[in-house]
Structures are given as C-alpha cells and as structure tokens.
Amino acid sequence: MHVAVGSTNPVKQRAVERVLEEFEGSVVSVSVDSGVSEQPSSVEETVTGARNRAQRALEATDAGYGVGLEGGVTRFECAPGVRLIMWACVTDGERLEVASGPSLRLPDSIGARLDAGEELGPVMDDRLGTDNIAEAAGAAGALTGGLTSRTQALAEAVACAFGPFVTTHYESD
Numbered sequence: 001m002h003v004a005v006g007s008t009n010p011v012k013q014r015a016v017e018r019v020l021e022e023f024e025g026s027v028v029s030v031s032v033d034s035g036v037s038e039q040p041s042s043v044e045e046t047v048t049g050a051r052n053r054a055q056r057a058l059e060a061t062d063a064g065y066g067v068g069l070e071g072g073v074t075r076f077e078c079a080p081g082v083r084l085i086m087w088a089c090v091t092d093g094e095r096l097e098v099a100s101g102p103s104l105r106l107p108d109s110i111g112a113r114l115d116a117g118e119e120l121g122p123v124m125d126d127r128l129g130t131d132n133i134a135e136a137a138g139a140a141g142a143l144t145g146g147l148t149s150r151t152q153a154l155a156e157a158v159a160c161a162f163g164p165f166v167t168t169h170y171e172s173d
Contacts, residue, residue: 001025004063006032006053011135012069015154032056039119046072046087054089066091069154073114082111088157099160101153
C-alpha cells in the first residue's frame with residue numbers, strides 16, 4: 001500500500017505510519033495547500049482542508065491513497081468553550097472517506113486568543129514556552145498531561161477514515 005500524506009509535518013506522517021504499520025507499503029509526505037485558513041475555525045472548514053490535502057496529495061504522487069489531516073477549532077452548542085478538533089480524509093481517487101479524531105476543550109484564556117484571530121500552535125508555544133509544539137506532542141498532549149498526543153489523536157481519525165478501504169463491511173452499502 002503506497003500512501004501520500006498531504007503535509008510535511010512529521011507528526012501527521014507518523015500518525016499515518018502508526019495506523020498503517022501492519023500493511024506492507026510506504027508513506028510519503030508531500031507539501032500541498034490545504035485551501036483553508038491557517039487556523040480553521042469550524043468543522044466545515046477543517047474537513048474541507050483535510051479533503052483538499054488528501055486529493056492534492058494523491059494527485060501530486062503515484063500513491064494509491066491520499067490522506068489529508070487538518071486540525072481546527074470550533075464551538076459546539078452542546079459543549080462549553082472553544083474546542084480543538086481533528087479530521088482526516090482518505091481517498092483513492094474514486095471514493096472519499098471522512099472521519100474525526102477526538103475533540104477537547106481548550107482553556108478559556110487560549111480560546112479567547114483564538115477568538116481574537118490568533119493560531120493555536122503559536123498560542124500554545126507562547127503559553128508553554130515551547131517552540132513548534134505542533135510538530136511534537138501538540139496541544140492535545142499538553143492539555144491532557146500526556147494521556148494522548150497529537151500523533152495519537154490524529155491516528156484515530158486516520159484509522160476511522162481508512163476503515164472502509166480495508167474492510168469488506170462497507171461493500172453492500
């Protein structure tokens with residue numbers, strides 16, 4: 001299985017590799033434009049970014065599958081605060097599958113900065129005194145005390161989006 005990831009962020013590549021480690025093949029990262037803002041601020045915009053990344057990664061390579069991962073922030077009517085969200089899309093050029101990873105509430109002080117137009121990565125770096133946390137444990141790792149990580153959270157989304165491609169349970173739909 002040859003898979004192209006629509007990002008050169010090593011965390012996103014590791015997330016895909018983690019999910020597909022039992023399959024023979026390779027994972028290659030390719031720089032593509034998400035077509036959305038640097039800080040997606042809705043489920044729709046986050047999914048659109050993931051979809052664009054998946055399709056563009058597939059088009060830019062000879063891979064059999066394109067994978068797009070996008071993190072964003074949003075508010076849900078049924079849950080308090082600004083929430084970190086993660087979405088994955090997988091395509092083989094004919095089908096497109098979409099799945100989400102976990103979401104978690106961001107501290108109100110971080111949410112306020114995002115509402116003011118800042119991006120999560122730099123806000124987290126500023127708050128934690130780190131440099132480029134988005135390529136390490138991410139906000140998910142920092143805000144869960146290491147119970148999860150950005151790689152693990154993204155991997156869950158990838159696994160759920162890849163499921164219909166690697167099982168027969170969807171064939172009769």
